[in-house]
Amino acid sequence: GQQLNQSPQSMFIQEGEDVSMNCTSSSIFNTWLWYKQDPGEGPVLLIALYKAGELTSNGRLTAQFGITRKDSFLNISASIPSDVGIYFCAGHLNGQNFVFGPGTRLSVLP
Amino acid sequence: GAVVSQHPSWVICKSGTSVKIECRSLDFQATTMFWYRQFPKQSLMLMATSNEGSKATYEQGVEKDKFLINHASLTLSTLTVTSAHPEDSSFYICSAKTVGNSYEQYFGPGTRLTVT
Numbered sequence: 001g002q003q004l005n006q007s008p009q010s011m012f013i014q015e016g017e018d019v020s021m022n023c024t025s026s027s028i029f030n031t032w033l034w035y036k037q038d039p040g041e042g043p044v045l046l047i048a049l050y051k052a053g054e055l056t057s058n059g060r061l062t063a064q065f066g067i068t069r070k071d072s073f074l075n076i077s078a079s080i081p082s083d084v085g086i087y088f089c090a091g092h093l094n095g096q097n098f099v100f101g102p103g104t105r106l107s108v109l110p
Numbered sequence: 111g112a113v114v115s116q117h118p119s120w121v122i123c124k125s126g127t128s129v130k131i132e133c134r135s136l137d138f139q140a141t142t143m144f145w146y147r148q149f150p151k152q153s154l155m156l157m158a159t160s161n162e163g164s165k166a167t168y169e170q171g172v173e174k175d176k177f178l179i180n181h182a183s184l185t186l187s188t189l190t191v192t193s194a195h196p197e198d199s200s201f202y203i204c205s206a207k208t209v210g211n212s213y214e215q216y217f218g219p220g221t222r223l224t225v226t
């Protein structure tokens with residue numbers, strides 16, 4: 001079945017730094033979603049992407065739908081302590097269920 | 111908007127008993143809800159897709175007689191873990207998809223099940 005890879009698996013950054021993470025697939029998707037999950041909570045939808053090449057921002061977050069439709073990127077600018085958590089990407093192809101990546105664990109050092 | 115609630119947020123039960131978890135979409139109608147299971151430090155594992163008014167579709171390897179799903183209305187789906195065992199202990203999360211062409215899923219806060 002379809003599988004997603006997320007890179008990096010985990011990262012430690014200093015507060016104020018920018019963060020980049022990506023999600024790749026061996027097959028194409030029509031929709032990419034990015035979620036953030038805090039410990040003991042459900043994932044919260046950050047950004048949804050529906051078109052190849054689309055670049056969408058949500059505050060300090062920016063995500064892009066890769067032109068090949070097999071990848072997506074999430075950038076966080078000027079990180080703050082509350083950015084700590086696990087970031088999941090999810091891909092969707094019409095008629096199929098969402099596929100979730102394994103997550104990128106972000107730690108922000110003060 | 112697009113708020114999903116789950117109840118209870120955590121539950122402890124004894125082996126052999128059954129536990130029901132509710133998932134509600136509070137401010138939208140959801141024809142489709144999803145049930146996931148998540149182990150510590152792992153990603154979300156889809157258990158089943160719940161469609162209002164019809165039988166749930168279970169993923170391969172998920173026992174439908176053990177994990178009973180009912181989606182009786184456009185705002186409520188329930189997951190019942192029957193004859194629970196310690197290995198069923200996990201974090202169960204539901205999500206709901208809005209009606210229409212949007213493919214966005216909104217997740218509930220999760221339910222922590224511990225079976226002793």
